[in-house]
Amino acid sequence: MSARIRRAVVVCAALGVALVAGVLVSAAVGQLAISPAEVVGAALEGVGLPTAWAPVDDVTTQALWQIRFPRVAMSVLVGAALAVAGAVMQAIFGNPLAEPGVVGVSSGAALGAALAIVTGAALGSVASVAGFAFAGGVGVTLLVYAMARANGRTEVVTLLLTGIAVNAFAGAGLALLLFVGDSAAREQIVFWQLGSLNGTRWPEVAVVAVLAAAGVAVALVLAPRYDLLALGERTASHLGVRVERLRIVSILVVAVLTGAAVAYAGIISFVGLVVPHLMRLVLGPAHRALLGASALGGAVLLTYADVAARTLVTGAELPIGLLTSLVGGPFFFWLLRRQRTRSGGWA
Amino acid sequence: MTAAIHARDVTVRAGGATLVDQVTLDVRHGELLALMGPNGAGKSTLLSALSGERDLAGGLVELDGRPLSAWAPGPLARERAVLTQDNQVAFAFTVREVVAMGRSPWRARPEAEDDDAVIAESLARADVAHLAERAFTSLSGGERARVSLARVLAQRTPVVMLDEPTAALDIRHQEEVFALARELARGGSAVVVVVHDLSLAAAYSDRIAVLDRARLAGLGSPREVLVPELLEPVYGLGVRVIEDPDTGLPVVLPKR
Numbered sequence: 235m236s237a238r239i240r241r242a243v244v245v246c247a248a249l250g251v252a253l254v255a256g257v258l259v260s261a262a263v264g265q266l267a268i269s270p271a272e273v274v275g276a277a278l279e280g281v282g283l284p285t286a287w288a289p290v291d292d293v294t295t296q297a298l299w300q301i302r303f304p305r306v307a308m309s310v311l312v313g314a315a316l317a318v319a320g321a322v323m324q325a326i327f328g329n330p331l332a333e334p335g336v337v338g339v340s341s342g343a344a345l346g347a348a349l350a351i352v353t354g355a356a357l358g359s360v361a362s363v364a365g366f367a368f369a370g371g372v373g374v375t376l377l378v379y380a381m382a383r384a385n386g387r388t389e390v391v392t393l394l395l396t397g398i399a400v401n402a403f404a405g406a407g408l409a410l411l412l413f414v415g416d417s418a419a420r421e422q423i424v425f426w427q428l429g430s431l432n433g434t435r436w437p438e439v440a441v442v443a444v445l446a447a448a449g450v451a452v453a454l455v456l457a458p459r460y461d462l463l464a465l466g467e468r469t470a471s472h473l474g475v476r477v478e479r480l481r482i483v484s485i486l487v488v489a490v491l492t493g494a495a496v497a498y499a500g501i502i503s504f505v506g507l508v509v510p511h512l513m514r515l516v517l518g519p520a521h522r523a524l525l526g527a528s529a530l531g532g533a534v535l536l537t538y539a540d541v542a543a544r545t546l547v548t549g550a551e552l553p554i555g556l557l558t559s560l561v562g563g564p565f566f567f568w569l570l571r572r573q574r575t576r577s578g579g580w581a
Numbered sequence: 582m583t584a585a586i587h588a589r590d591v592t593v594r595a596g597g598a599t600l601v602d603q604v605t606l607d608v609r610h611g612e613l614l615a616l617m618g619p620n621g622a623g624k625s626t627l628l629s630a631l632s633g634e635r636d637l638a639g640g641l642v643e644l645d646g647r648p649l650s651a652w653a654p655g656p657l658a659r660e661r662a663v664l665t666q667d668n669q670v671a672f673a674f675t676v677r678e679v680v681a682m683g684r685s686p687w688r689a690r691p692e693a694e695d696d697d698a699v700i701a702e703s704l705a706r707a708d709v710a711h712l713a714e715r716a717f718t719s720l721s722g723g724e725r726a727r728v729s730l731a732r733v734l735a736q737r738t739p740v741v742m743l744d745e746p747t748a749a750l751d752i753r754h755q756e757e758v759f760a761l762a763r764e765l766a767r768g769g770s771a772v773v774v775v776v777h778d779l780s781l782a783a784a785y786s787d788r789i790a791v792l793d794r795a796r797l798a799g800l801g802s803p804r805e806v807l808v809p810e811l812l813e814p815v816y817g818l819g820v821r822v823i824e825d826p827d828t829g830l831p832v833v834l835p836k837r
Contacts, residue, residue, distance in 0.1 A: 328671035462682055464671040465732075468634060472665075473736070474658030474686045519672030 242523035249530040256537035261302045308434040309540040310533040312495040315446040317532025319491035320506020325460035326484045334492040335503035338400030343496040345404045346370020348423045352415040364497030371493035429500035429555025445494035457521035502555045504562020583646040585771030590640035600626040602795040613766040615782035616775045618792035624775045658686035661740035662733040668725040673716040683735030707731035722749040743774045759785040779833035807831040
């Protein structure tokens with residue numbers, strides 16, 4: 235027991251260090267080269283602590299505070315939110331393959347966003363897109379929950395097939411919206427779907443920060459109950475857990491976290507699958523440590539993914555969703571194979 | 582004295598079928614009651630009605646004199662523990678973690694101070710201490726059943742319900758589990774065990790309830806209940822009841 239706690243502390247410390255380093259690198263790289271010292275200096279200056287490290291030149295400070303810092307903050311928040319959403323989803327479905335992207339929650343959000351872009355083009359505000367994406371995510375989460383469960387449990391096959399159905403339906407909706415939308419709307423939809431942290435502004439960061447913090451906090455409070463849920467819902471209820479209530483609250487947590495992340499950053503898949511899985515391998519399945527470490531791990535993953543997205547191709551920015559899917563797809567396949575070998579079947 | 586479990590005219594229906602039909606029985610503190618009957622007779626359903634898991638179509642179940650509906654989930658989990666037949670754990674929790682989950686109803690209460698001692702004792706009593714650091718998912722069926730039993734023991738409740746705890750166990754562990762169940766009863770708990778092995782039930786239980794097609798067909802001491810006149814129509818099989826030469830308790834054999 236204590237060995238596991240010690241390991242959790244070590245892992246979280248390592249992830250913390252990796253996160254700080256990633257944040258510094260992410261803020262430092264870009265068209266305008268800024269040294270990490272200047273990044274630290276500008277950050278300290280911004281919170282009212284002038285140091286010798288502060289950039290001499292105003293352009294640098296401006297670039298950091300108006301463009302890079304909000305973007306870095308968003309990558310941290312989105313990564314944490316997606317990873318925790320994945321871990322919670324896996325906990326309530328009792329299955330390591332459950333992930334908002336895989337079961338179609340993200341496509342639901344995409345459909346919502348596209349609807350906002352096409353119909354509300356006059357309003358055109360980022361907020362309405364985010365709001366619709368959020369609503370789409372919540373709607374699909376509830377739908378998947380209702381559809382994939384039979385006799386109080388969820389089988390992998392049902393879950394994945396539900397995901398296929400939901401993704402297909404959302405895909406059709408998106409195609410329709412692309413068809414009826416004008417070219418500006420089309421472009422916006424396509425790029426939104428690819429996922430990007432480009433152009434993040436502070437008010438958006440604030441909204442996501444509030445939602446992500448609330449979601450992660452609720453998940454951490456519920457963590458011990460997720461452990462009990464692993465025993466099956468009958469046994470969990472015998473141990474005093476109000477299973478149905480726990481499930482519904484958790485579904486809302488997943489919807490809030492995914493919706494918040496996807497609303498501004500677009501579709502970034504597989505973070506919720508890869509991160510909790512790796513953390514589970516290292517830390518074991520106990521949920522308090524798992525959720526905490528997943529939040530950190532997701533933040534680390536997305537921070538570095540964003541750096542990669544901006545630097546892999548000179549002069550252009552790769553969509554971050556493309557990168558995570560590129561890594562996540564094969565990972566998901568490997569996980570599926572492994573799961574199958576272990577349990578001797580798909581169910 | 583109030584019965585630990587008092588069931589009156591308990592009726593459970595599902596999908597038009599009556600799974601348990603007007604069963605009345607009491608289980609006292611300090612007593613081991615075996616719940617028996619053929620497959621599909623309604624044993625597990627009755628147990629889940631007694632545990633509060635299933636809604637009743639009629640009748641009443643009282644736990645320590647209070648109707649089940651009046652118990653909040655937390656206090657109920659400190660009052661009665663249930664071992665179900667499916668011993669699945671979704672992720673690779675260690676055996677110790679699984680047993681520790683049995684302590685969760687006591688969280689943030691003075692009793693939680695004893696958690697470590699209770700967990701260690703439960704692991705030892707269920708004979709799984711040597712598996713403590715293993716992943717539950719890597720265990721055999723019999724080992725899983727014993728770990729789940731240890732989890733139930735860790736819950737330290739005055740009422741214990743076990744649904745076929747011996748189904749996957751070898752003969753030694755079957756005996757040990759029943760010895761343990763009787764020990765719990767001697768310690769003052771009310772213990773209800775669903776079991777198929779008639780002779781095993783005869784050796785360890787204080788009373789036996791026999792269910793036949795949703796109804797109570799017999800209730801009494803092993804000697805009273807385990808007689809061919811009662812068992813043969815229930816199981817649809819000729820049986821021979823002999824006396825164990827050492828204990829004098831009934832041993833039931835099929836007529837072959």
